[in-house]
Amino acid sequence: MLANNRKISDHQITRLLFGDLIARLMLLLPYAKAGASGWEFLAATGLGILWTLLYVRLLAGFSGYVQGSFTAYLRERAGAGVAYAVDLLMIMFLLLHLAYLVRLTGTVCRIFLLPETRENVLLICTLLAGTVTAAGDGQVRGRMAEIFFLPVAAALAIMLLASAGAVKPEHFYDSSPSFNVMEIFIRSGAVFGSFCEVTLILYDLPHIRCRSCGQRRALQRAMQKGILVTAAFLLVVFGIALGVFGEAGFLRLPWPALTLMSSASLPGGFLQRWDVVFLAFLLPGLFLATGSAFHHLGQIWREIFQKGSHIRVLAGMCTAALLLSLLSGDYENAMQMYFKWGICTLVPLMAAVPVFLGILERMKKKCGS
């Protein structure tokens, strides 16, 4: 029927990727700049995005071999043990991802919006928003992403324009022009790792219905579009921040995008703190990302165990994520944990699965023909 097909379209995938990635990456990526020069960081971000686009191409190509659910495909091709291991890997990554996301939202809200409120209250609110989002099916997330895309993108664009006026061109020339290729290469890996949650699209494959051209091509286009739009915003934000604060300031700030907005001024400016408004527009992105993580957690859990009511599974996952984020203690620890175990350890494994299987499928096809 018109509404109840439980499918998401390619158009919605583009919006979903933007919604899931923009806020988190705008606040997370600056972590990859530690020890690098401003230009090195920008170059690494650009290169990381390029890796991601190539990876998405591989991922979309591989998706053509997956009929039905990804876990069922893994069971059929590699056996139940491998399927179980891959699903567990994804669950571990998603829990770390959630703990980080929740801590990030809580900390940013406390510092910039509600300094007198306890951070744990904000953690619980974020978890609640994520859980309630995931309680609906995938198409609800798709619709939400469609609705939030335009206001969030428009607000970001307006605020970037407003803050671009403060750019001092000499800051670009002051920045150390040295390019350490190895350094850029390593950091681009971290950037790629931050984008790598796109792998989880494999679990959504049975619920995707592309309207234009072939399924595989349309999926690739939709994902690449989503990543490119996000990437364009990220590069412009970091570029402007570098131009406004200079290299020394840019490298010292934990969230340059938010600090940048506090210095934004709109003509006839009435409001004094644009960072509050900016963060208010970013928050739905963080809630959507939390919802997506819960959605995938619930989905993978049900794929493995084939039992447990949706609400109970979500409640369990919510408790686990809350405990993990509480155990991490503060934002700094949560981020290091996410970076060390999530992005540097689990993400390469996650990314390797479709690449390896895709190569195997290709070889098999060639041998067969």
Place this chain on the structure above:
Amino acid sequence: MILIEIPKAEAEKSIRGSREAFTEDIGTNISLIEKRVKDKALKAERWTLGRRTQTETVLLYLEDVAYREILDKARKKLNLPDIDSVMDSGMLEQLIKEKVWSPFPECQTSERPDRVSQALLEGRAAILLDHSPEALILPATADTMFQTNDDYYRHFLVVSFLRLIRYFSGFLAAFLPGLYVAASCYHTQLLPTNLVLSLAEARAGVPFPVLLEILLMELAFELIREAGLRMPGAIGNTIGIVGGLIVGQSAVSANLVSPMTVVVVALTALGSFSIPNEEFSEALRLIKYGNIFLGGALGIVGIVLGVYFLILHLARLQSFGVPYLSPFAVPEVNDFQDLRDGLIRWPMRTLLRRPFFAWHRQRIRMRKKEEDDARK
């Protein structure tokens, strides 16, 4: 022959277009629609609802344009459980509602035959009940709740501007008091110093915290509204004026509330009155109270949560299988054509397609002249 006087539309006034409204006689109401849609494809399926009342009910639709699955859903829902009476379309609306806990209407109500005729031509269906001067139009979406019939009778630029105003008024109706509470309790640094100082000065001597102050004023306003509604015409208007002017002014003079609170409550009320659909406006009025508490507890984070949960709720809602947030949430369904008649309305000549409620083989509403010549 009995001549029935056709009343003028009272609840859905328009600047241009027909002034006619439905009567309480179902036969006359069907004639009012037939007068406008002279098409053999116009079908009327009759039902009798209510064991004791035997209320005559008619499901109207254009046979070749309406989406069959929507009609099937409507038929299924009209097969009500054994109920003794169905007195009005409002009662039927609640009986066929899918998400009973949602305050948002799943059908659009209209007292105007031209509105219903327009809906039928868009591929929607209408339910008429005997003794009820309002028709139920189905399916309904959030977007249709912000549209009026004279949106199609006036220049597209004016209409687009008015639609933006109506959406903004919807935002005011649901979130303005919450935002005010959030800004004055948590985010005073957002506002210019002069404004903060004058706000503080205006609030000096007010014994209540902002949250309670706004709640009291909102409740007082609801009282005035309810009293005005229940009173006969002239007295009702007087109560509105007395309540609005005298009580508001006295409350400010007695230092019970600050002038800013009165301004906020008045703007919120104006916002809710600007929404064309009363049921939708009532739902927003209801969630306003939740947002006041969220704003009071979590400041701007609470308001963002309120917006997020509202969109989430609306994203889950559907009316007879149609997503409630269409066309914005599913723009690609009708090749993005429905966005031409959404937040803004494009020129009439470019509205070539019917909305996606219509049967997909009957989506073309207008052909360009050269296309038509080529076809011939």
